[in-house]
Amino acid sequence: MxxxxxxxxxxxxxxxxxxxxxxxxxxxxxxxxxxxxxxxxxxxxxxxxxxxxxxxxxxxxxxxxxxxxxxxxxxxxxxxxxxxxxxxxxxxxxxxxxxxxxxxxxxxxxxxxxxxxxxxxxxxxxxxGSPIAGVPDPLTEAFAAKSQAEKLAFWKEQFQHCIKCYGCRNICPQCFCNVCALEDEKWVETGRLPLPNPSLYHIIRAMHMTAKCVACRECEETCPAGIPLAIHFRLVARDVKEMFHYETGAVIEQKPPQLLTLEEGDYERSGLP
Amino acid sequence: MEYHNVLTTCPYCGTGCALHLQVLDHQLVGVLPAKNHPISQGGLCIKGWNAHAFVNHKDRLQTPLVRKGGKLVTATWDEALALIAEKLSALKAESGPDSIGVFASAKCTNEENYLIQKFARAVIGTNNVDHCARL
Amino acid sequence: MYEPKIIGFLCNWCSYRGADTAGMARMKYPPNVKIIRVPCSGRISPELVLRCFREGADGVMVLGCHIGDCHYANGNHRTAKRMAILRQLLEYNGIEAQRLCVDWVSAAEGEKFATLIASFTEQVRQLAPFVEIMQ
Known part of the structure; x- marks a missing residue:
């Protein structure tokens, strides 16, 4: 070092x-x-x-x-x-x-x-320094292998600890909107913890991190409740790579998929009817 | 062009989370948690995350206000402190020291809280010391 | 057997007309879907879908024009991308993706509309009521 x-x-x-x-x-x-x-x-x-x-x-x-x-x-x-x-x-x-x-x-x-x-x-x-190869993510893999009921139980338990400090949003380098959906009373009520299921706070944030999350894990590190937030983001990043062939930070000239129309083959890979 | 971080303690509660105040050209621009601090370990609550917001807020009081004729008007510190001393002494003389109580705050440092109880016990002569966190 | 509550977001130019076509042809379909007409399916943000679930809906339908037929050229391209990801995300949160139906119905497809509503209602009925799994 x-x-x-x-x-x-x-x-x-x-x-x-x-x-x-x-x-x-x-x-x-x-x-x-x-x-x-x-x-x-x-x-x-x-x-x-x-x-x-x-x-x-x-x-x-x-x-x-x-x-x-x-x-x-x-x-x-x-x-x-x-x-x-x-x-x-x-x-x-x-x-x-x-x-x-x-x-x-x-x-x-x-x-x-x-x-x-x-x-x-x-x-x-x-x-x-010299570059090293990536390491596997055992937490995300273990989560992905869970059944649907186990997944639900896992997040119910984890989100129970959330104190809604907005730390994950504040520290995120990719969260820069002037008007934040998480501060909108229509989606995330003030004065209530995100627990009333489904936790709109966390799902909306995960949704907005689509094709944006760079896997820096700052959100996890700053979370006072130790919620493994990166699981959501990494699974979605995997889908984005499969469906839209987009990886964050890989190619400077490639535009993010949310700004563009469907490309050849995108729809077929999206899994919609 | 100058950017640095000032390590300080969160002013809000007694936990003592550490935070960095981001300073750009002598202007406070934001808060960052202190990752390898033994107490907060990189975490902050929503108050700590917004601890920079009140510093330059336009609603922040910068001088004492004294009520004159039903209206709050700005005053100097000497004026305000003289008024407080005068009123407290008068109350103590009139109704005894136990007519006065002192409220400390979790936002103060340990030393400040020590001083206020000392002031209550030694100067005023009362044990009526209480604290906002003891609800 | 319970009666699922379903919210249907229908785009004004194709799917809502499709519903009209079904109505004019006097086709029968279950009454569980509450239809909300929107200018374009691209307007349906994930927040709206999630809010429907929070308010106790058991299923949500988002119906738009066929890809390539959008009144606004590529509004439904956004729906396609967004809803594909949202379905995955629901799955990752332990909510069955079958609760969210995304499909394309043109103004002429009254029959498709009726069968779609019938099959989706049946599909949701097989699942437990949403408020129950969230307890």
Whole structure:
């Protein structure tokens, strides 16, 4: 891990003079890690550069680019964060112009922690660390093997713990609508937990993550109730790949399927009559 | 162009969740949970997630208000504190120290809550100390 | 045997006319479906379908023009994509996908409309009432 840290520090040091800032992670007081914008004039700040835990840096990029649309920036991103930046670009949330992606390849234990199928970057020209293969997702597989009644019982139990903190929505780099359906009284009532079944809060969110979720698992990590939210998203992502041949973050030029009309063969694969 | 995160404690309840205040050019722009913090472990409740919202809110009181002739008017801190001291002393002289009660808050720090009970017991001379979380 | 409650969203240009055709030909079909006319089946957001279930519907039908015949050129393309995913998502939540019927009925297909309603009502009747499985 420390080898990767040294290599990343060296890479950023080389890129810093060519850009206005590099978004990365920095260790703060008491060893708590947070996103930070490293500036060219202050290479000494790189001493507290950090790798883990990962943070939603695509959001940081959005915040900075909104205020400084023309800034030349670089961003340290893992596979999932790179997919996040690409998807946000497709939905006009960030710009890839003047942006350098510094790909940080995850190591085995990080990939296992995230149950990640793609713990590597594909678009970044500058990379640190060597890419490893994806790992299986035992949680999602176990869920998919359940019967219909077991699935219902599983979510009834899990959603019981939901305190409706909206944390999964807030931290999600792909949740950027100005008007959120989850704040609409018609679908999600204020002052009531999502439990009244079916949990509209969770199903609507899962629906809106279709062809958007980049499998970064930030929602699961921030959930105070420990609900394995990524199960929904990953199963739907699998369907989207089968039906519409779309994978988030894979091809920058490919438009998301929800913006387009049906392509040849899409309908036949959708399973509708 | 300057972006950094300030680690702080959520001001809302006594749990003590840690959160990062996202600062862009000296302006508060958002909240991020602190992932490797031992207490909140990256989680926040809905209040913590919106802890940045009230800081620059237009409805936020920035000066004390004193009621004059049935209307609340802005006042200086000296003016307000003098009024409080005067009223409390008068009440204490008139009806005794137990006519006064003190309410502490979960939003305050431990030290602030210690100070308020000290103030109640040593300065006013009453044990009427209570707390918003003891409903 | 219980009488299932079914909500049917019918597009104004094809399916609703199809229902009219069935009515004019005096075809018989079960009275369980409450029909809501909408300008286009592409208007039916997943939220609307889910809300129907929350309000106690046992089944929801979304009927539109045949692919390629949409009055708004490609409104039903959206229905096709959206409802295909929603059916999967219902499945992942432990709700039978058979409770959501997505089909295409043109203005001339009165008979298809009648048989579709009859078969879907039977299909939903085989399942337990929705409020019961959600308890």
């Amino acid at each position: 420390s080898e990767r840290l040294t290599a990343l520090r060296e890479t950023i040091r080389q890129i810093l003079p060519q850009v206005d800032g590099v978004i990365g992670l920095k260790t703060g007081p008491a060893g708590i890690v947070a996103p930070y914008l490293f500036k060219p004039g202050h290479p000494e700040m790189l001493d507290s550069l950090a790798l883990w835990p990962k943070e939603p840096v695509p959001d940081t990029l959005k915040i900075i680019q909104k205020a400084y649309p023309n800034a030349r920036l670089a961003i340290v991103c893992r596979g999932c964060e790179e997919r996040g930046v690409v998807e946000m670009f497709k939905h006009a949330q960030v710009s890839l112009e003047n942006l350098t992606l510094i790909g940080l390849q995850c190591v085995q234990e990080e990939a296992l922690f995230c149950r990640c199928a793609k713990p590597y970057t594909v678009h970044a020209r500058v990379t640190v």
